[in-house]
Amino acid sequence: MARAATSFTCFFLISSLLFPALFFSISEADNSAAPIVNGLSWSFYKSSCPKVESIIRSQLKKVFKKDIGQAAGLLRLHFHDCFVQSGGPDYDVPLGRRDGLTFATRNVTLQNLPPPTANASVILASLATKNLDATDVVALSGGHSIGISHCTSFTNRLYPTQDPVMDKTFANNLKGVCPTANSTNTTVLDIRSPDKFDNKYYVNLMNRQGLFTSDQDLYTDSRTKSIVTSFAINETLFFEKFALSMIKMGQLSVLTGKNGEIRANCSVRNPDNKSYLAMKVDDEVEEDRAELR
Numbered sequence: 001m002a003r004a005a006t007s008f009t010c011f012f013l014i015s016s017l018l019f020p021a022l023f024f025s026i027s028e029a030d031n032s033a034a035p036i037v038n039g040l041s042w043s044f045y046k047s048s049c050p051k052v053e054s055i056i057r058s059q060l061k062k063v064f065k066k067d068i069g070q071a072a073g074l075l076r077l078h079f080h081d082c083f084v085q086s087g088g089p090d091y092d093v094p095l096g097r098r099d100g101l102t103f104a105t106r107n108v109t110l111q112n113l114p115p116p117t118a119n120a121s122v123i124l125a126s127l128a129t130k131n132l133d134a135t136d137v138v139a140l141s142g143g144h145s146i147g148i149s150h151c152t153s154f155t156n157r158l159y160p161t162q163d164p165v166m167d168k169t170f171a172n173n174l175k176g177v178c179p180t181a182n183s184t185n186t187t188v189l190d191i192r193s194p195d196k197f198d199n200k201y202y203v204n205l206m207n208r209q210g211l212f213t214s215d216q217d218l219y220t221d222s223r224t225k226s227i228v229t230s231f232a233i234n235e236t237l238f239f240e241k242f243a244l245s246m247i248k249m250g251q252l253s254v255l256t257g258k259n260g261e262i263r264a265n266c267s268v269r270n271p272d273n274k275s276y277l278a279m280k281v282d283d284e285v286e287e288d289r290a291e292l293r
């Protein structure tokens with residue numbers, strides 16, 4: 001039982017923690033620059049699950065190989081969860097975080113996340129309330145290096161009038177994908193390298209090919225423009241800042257120690273029933289392994 005519980009803990013708690021490390025590697029030295037909150041540590045699973053990183057890395061590699069969309073999904077989950085309550089991931093990261101006792105409602109999520117139609121002023125003000133600065137805003141926006149979007153998130157820039165900032169050819173192609181403002185089609189967020197986590201997103205912005213207002217305005221606003229340029233010309237710098245900002249974001253109202261819980265099923269709270277939890281842990285470790293294969 002203890003063994004099952006341990007591998008369960010490793011699996012669920014960390015499955016959300018390490019995925020970005022798949023795209024690039026960050027040295028311990030780089031990460032150590034990030035301050036970590038009480039209760040988290042870099043070596044939380046050192047004795048209970050020393051191979052946790054390689055286990056998760058190899059599983060997620062398989063998952064992403066089958067469906068790269070899962071990578072964008074995980075990244076998105078991190079943003080939603082962290083801005084709204086706690087939960088979520090990191091890298092080589094501070095470990096030991098626990099699951100919350102409440103779930104974010106759709107409404108609260110929408111109130112906490114600035115919409116894709118927001119300009120840089122709105123985004124900067126919104127993230128400043130979480131102690132995230134202009135560099136964090138630009139670095140975290142680099143999450144749009146992978147993933148897709150529905151037309152309705154950007155057709156405000158096409159209809160009724162075309163956003164003059166948007167590259168004309170890019171706009172015409174988007175109109176083909178989204179013939180009406182309410183089209184249910186989707187398109188990629190990063191036209192240069194849609195499935196690769198890299199710095200091309202910033203190159204897009206410099207070429208006025210950012211998809212959302214919230215993307216493109218980062219290259220219009222004087223507070224963020226030079227940061228965009230610096231990431232476009234130096235991918236190492238982007239990766240470094242992205243990791244630091246993710247670690248910062250990942251510790252927003254984090255639960256540690258005896259707070260929160262370790263969920264037997266990630267999508268539901270544990271029943272207030274200890275024998276139930278012990279029972280479910282055994283089953284689910286196997287089920288989820290099967291799912292990930």
Ligand SMILES: *[C@@H]1O[C@H](CO)[C@@H](O)[C@H](O)[C@H]1NC(C)=O
Binds near residue numbers: 107
């Ligand atoms: C969520 O927000 C919408 C629109 O603002 C509102 O109509 C709805 O009642 C809200 N739902 C809940 C459960 O608060």
Ligand SMILES: *[C@@H]1O[C@H](CO)[C@@H](O)[C@H](O)[C@H]1NC(C)=O
Binds near residue numbers: 119120121122
């Ligand atoms: C940004 O958007 C807000 C809200 O829509 C608006 O009040 C503000 O004038 C805009 N700022 C700029 C610089 O466009």
Ligand SMILES: *[C@@H]1O[C@H](CO)[C@@H](O)[C@H](O)[C@H]1NC(C)=O
Binds near residue numbers: 176177178179185
């Ligand atoms: C988008 O949707 C329209 C129908 O609304 C369809 O005719 C069109 O082919 C679609 N375009 C793409 C690129 O999927």
Ligand SMILES: *[C@@H]1O[C@H](CO)[C@@H](O)[C@H](O)[C@H]1NC(C)=O
Binds near residue numbers: 181183
């Ligand atoms: C979508 O928008 C077009 C106008 O852009 C309108 O004619 C059409 O009825 C809308 N369709 C739906 C399903 O709302």
Ligand SMILES: *[C@@H]1O[C@H](CO)[C@@H](O)[C@H](O)[C@H]1NC(C)=O
Binds near residue numbers: 234236237240
């Ligand atoms: C790119 O950024 C890295 C990380 O900050 C830095 O070490 C390196 O010197 C930069 N490269 C250039 C060409 O400026």
Ligand SMILES: *[C@@H]1O[C@H](CO)[C@@H](O)[C@H](O)[C@H]1NC(C)=O
Binds near residue numbers: 265284
């Ligand atoms: C976890 O909970 C969700 C929501 O109640 C349920 O749909 C799902 O089947 C559960 N998964 C397992 C493995 O029990």
Ligand SMILES: *[C@@H]1O[C@H](CO)[C@@H](O)[C@H](O)[C@H]1NC(C)=O
Binds near residue numbers: 273274275276
């Ligand atoms: C605890 O959960 C188990 C399994 O669902 C159930 O059989 C048992 O009745 C529950 N006990 C209490 C006190 O709720």
